[in-house]
Amino acid sequence: MTVLRLKSETIPVTAGQSVLDALLAHGVAVPNSCRSGVCQSCLMRLEDPSVEIPAAAQAGLKVSLRVQGYFLACSWQPTADLAVALPGEGLDFHTTVLANEDLGAAVRRVRLAVPEGFVWRAGQFLTLLRNDGLARSYSIASRPEDGWLELHVRRIPGGAMSGWLHDVVQPGDAMTVRGPFGECFYTTGRGEDTLLLAGTGTGLAPLLGVLREALAQGHAGPIRLFHGAVSAAGLYLRDELASLCARHANVRVQPVVLHAEGACDECVVGALDEVLLSAAPSDWRTARAWLCGDPMLVARMRKRLFMAGLSNRSIFADPFVPSAPA
Amino acid sequence: MPTLYEQLGGEPAVQELTERFYRKMLADDRVSDFFDDIDMDRQLAKQKAFLTMVTGGPNHYTGKDMRTAHAHLLQRGLNDSHVDVVVHYLGETLEELGAPAEAVATVRAAANSLRDDVLGRR
Structure with a gap:
């Protein structure tokens, strides 16, 4: 019997059934509309990057989504077990501040250690979480090869997170990040564009x-x-x-x-x-x-x-x- | 007999059709206001689903979708004249992409058949 794993749940898939239909039958609320691989409402993400996604399940998706393992749940009838996630579902990662530097123009460059298992593409964004639950999103200017996460933080007048990052946060402080998210990154191919x-x-x-x-x-x-x-x-x-x-x-x-x-x-x-x-x-x-x-x-x-x-x-x-x- | 969707070249051709069609709609003051404050990605995805349907591609689009999707626009004055503009540009774009006249007529008829749903009539 083929199964889907979604968070801690294991959901059976009958022969010929789509990921979407299996999840809906199990009571998982997956947004969907056309069920034909067109409207992209049922976008989901494959957790295991080594599994090959059939072309039909990625037809019409932007390259930025395809390379991140996103697929259309209505258009994949799995024949092997899959670990899947709804889009945006991420894990929290613990990290520390490496540097906090003034760049002028009321902007600081905050560098964070790369948490184990945090995989991103330069240009995506993450959500920074403070211990009290305060959360704000920042884009990542660095590449994984750089060895750190580089964020640019503008001071927002009265801003809780930016004020804290500008005035309080020191190298060595602990942080939590969630993500990465977003499609703002370079994809290879068409190198003359x-x-x-x-x-x-x-x-x-x-x-x-x-x-x-x-x-x-x-x-x-x-x-x-x-x-x-x-x-x-x-x-x-x-x-x-x-x-x-x-x-x-x-x-x-x-x-x-x-x-x-x-x-x-x-x-x-x-x-x-x-x-x-x-x-x-x-x-x-x-x-x-x-x-x-x-x-x-x-x-x-x-x-x-x-x-x-x-x-x-x-x-x-x-x-x-x-x-x-x- | 292949569908117009297949004749045009399937998904990539319908993407091109959708973008060309949407550019015409956005450039026309008679209808462009309806697309203010709208997420372009989502709007294009919906229009592509619609164009996939009217060209005979894979779909489960129903009149109920059209009714629900346009209900809020009725208060903003959506009427037959706007549907006419849609049907006109749909035909014009298909002609640009080399669809045969017969197929264009069929698509126009298919689009027109949704008129009552779009305008919330019984």
């Missing part, structure tokens, strides 16, 4: 993750990074970005500020979406875009790139949704 990376504020963290991974994978096509802020005082890591450009001829970094007053020499003054669209490649079929930061701006950039001709499947967005007021 034009990569457009655009974000505001600490939206730079995931974009830097994507950039670092692309370079590590030997991406040969043009990479254009647009870092937006209200004024030049909101930009950070400029020296580090400049040195990346100096080392890699295919990388260009463009600071973009809204207000002419206080703009830097290299700054373009204007709205980030306008500047991004003005950098349109000649062929959208060989372009990909990562968009991070302010949700309204991310939505606007996404829509404009799509309307200009970029496939929705080539747009990876990570809107930074602020936490709800307590």
